[in-house]
Amino acid sequence: MTMALAVLTLAANAQEKTTKWYDNLKFSGYGMVQYQASDQEGAENNGFNLRLVRMALEGRAHKDFYWKAQMQINGNTYDPDKSKTDIRLVDLFGEWQKYEFFKVKAGQFKRPFTFENPMHPITQGFMSYSQNVTKLAGFSDRTGEHGSNGRDIGLQVQGDFLKNDNGRNLLHYQVGVFNGEGINQKDRDNRKDIIGGLWVVPVKGLRIGAFGWTGSRAAVGEKNRYAFSGEYAKDDWTFRTEYIHSQGWNSGFTSDKADGIYALCIAPVQKNKFHVKARYDLYREAKEWGRSKTLYEVGADYVFTNNLQVNLEYARVNDRTAANHDYNMVDLELDFRF
Numbered sequence: 001m002t003m004a005l006a007v008l009t010l011a012a013n014a015q016e017k018t019t020k021w022y023d024n025l026k027f028s029g030y031g032m033v034q035y036q037a038s039d040q041e042g043a044e045n046n047g048f049n050l051r052l053v054r055m056a057l058e059g060r061a062h063k064d065f066y067w068k069a070q071m072q073i074n075g076n077t078y079d080p081d082k083s084k085t086d087i088r089l090v091d092l093f094g095e096w097q098k099y100e101f102f103k104v105k106a107g108q109f110k111r112p113f114t115f116e117n118p119m120h121p122i123t124q125g126f127m128s129y130s131q132n133v134t135k136l137a138g139f140s141d142r143t144g145e146h147g148s149n150g151r152d153i154g155l156q157v158q159g160d161f162l163k164n165d166n167g168r169n170l171l172h173y174q175v176g177v178f179n180g181e182g183i184n185q186k187d188r189d190n191r192k193d194i195i196g197g198l199w200v201v202p203v204k205g206l207r208i209g210a211f212g213w214t215g216s217r218a219a220v221g222e223k224n225r226y227a228f229s230g231e232y233a234k235d236d237w238t239f240r241t242e243y244i245h246s247q248g249w250n251s252g253f254t255s256d257k258a259d260g261i262y263a264l265c266i267a268p269v270q271k272n273k274f275h276v277k278a279r280y281d282l283y284r285e286a287k288e289w290g291r292s293k294t295l296y297e298v299g300a301d302y303v304f305t306n307n308l309q310v311n312l313e314y315a316r317v318n319d320r321t322a323a324n325h326d327y328n329m330v331d332l333e334l335d336f337r338f
Contacts, residue, residue: 029055030337032121040317040327050074051333052121054090064098072149089184090149100169101159105176108153108183112174113137113195113211114242115229117150125238125266125301127313127331131283131293132244132260136225138182142258142285143220143249145182152193153185154178172207173198180215188218197227205234223248236268236275257287269300276300277313285321293319299331307337 031053037046056070070091093107110118116129117137129150134140138148156176160169175196179187193215199207213225224247231240241263248256260283266275278298285291299313315329 024059026058027056028058028338029053030120030122030335033334034127035332036127036329038317038327038329040319040322041324043322056091061094064096065094066097067094068092090151099159101161103158105156105158106154108151109156110150111138111152111178111195111213112156112158112176112197113150113213113225114197114227114244115199115207115209115231115240116242122309122335122337125264125277126279126297126299127311127315127333130242130260130262130264130279130281131295132242132262132281135260135283135285136227136244136246136258141182142246143217143223145217146185148182151183152178152180153183154192168201168204170201171198172201172209178215180217189216191216193223199229206230206232217249220249236271238264238266240264255286255288258283258285259287260284272303274300274302289320291321293317293321295329309335311335 032051034049034051035047036049038044053073054070055073056068058066058068060066068091069089072088072090089108091107091109093105093109095103095105097103112118114133114137116124116133121129128134129139133150135142138145138150138152140147154176156174158172158174160172162170164170173196175194178193178195179185180189180191180193181187193213195211195213195215197209197211199209201207207230209229211225211227211229213223216222225244227242227244229240229242231238233240241261243259243261245259246257260281262279262281264277264279266277268275276298277300279295281295281297283293285293295315295317297313297315299311301309301311303309311331311333313331315331317327317329318325319327
């Protein structure tokens with residue numbers, strides 16, 4: 001009888017632990033279905049595209065330890081070979097979160113560089129991340145690194161501290177050490193990238209930050225980058241601007257430098273439902289005006305529910321690297337989460 005009770009007790013404890021484990025597990029994902037057209041002379045195109053399809057699992061292995069694994073189903077949209085489709089690991093990390101002012105993250109995740117890079121693609125607000133973030137934060141990086149969606153493998157510490165009278169933290173810091181090769185890659189030159197950022201939050205909704213990045217990549221050489229960022233997001237209004245400068249890696253250009261800046265506004269017509277937006281987006285390869293590309297964008301989105309929205313955008317493009325500099329683009333997207 002005693003043994004039977006012991007077995008039942010162990011089974012009940014095991015069942016309780018199993019239930020708690022499943023309670024902490026969350027499955028989610030999102031899809032971004034896109035139609036895009038361009039009238040660039042000699043390179044006209046239009047068509048449908050699966051911009052992004054992702055699925056994620058996340059949970060807690062312990063009350064102080066958060067983890068996440070995320071797969072990209074439609075392949076790498078930043079790969080020049082647009083026909084390539086596969087399933088790739090995008091995120092796999094764990095983070096010890098016991099202290100608000102000191103959290104430790106390890107694995108594969110977003111590089112701590114710029115405000116925009118870690119933003120969700122739907123929340124970011126436009127048909128793509130800005131050019132300077134795309135080229136200088138590890139999406140389709142100017143170094144030729146394979147498309148990595150702004151991510152790398154490494155170790156990072158971050159935290160928020162210095163609370164005001166209302167309990168709001170005024171300072172945030174983050175710094176990490178990474179392979180410098182992008183996602184799903186070992187370090188090939190045994191030298192690490194150091195990336196960090198610091199921002200202040202003087203008033204609610206406003207943050208002003210600076211970021212730095214120094215490192216190297218095998219067969220390419222050094223890269224040194226910095227960024228200055230500002231954002232005001234409150235009451236469904238968003239204003240954001242970031243300047244990024246890069247030095248290092250020169251492949252036939254007159255300069256080993258590059259830079260870019262964007263500035264955007266997203267304004268509510270009907271709060272949390274209907275928005276209009278505009279963005280100025282400039283990138284200069286080799287930091288030369290003769291190799292600049294500028295997008296002047298306007299658009300709107302309508303949010304049916306928290307999990308479903310439609311976006312329409314028009315862009316006038318001035319690309320001085322192309323034979324025909326000026327052309328138009330239209331982008332229509334259906335975005336959903338589950």
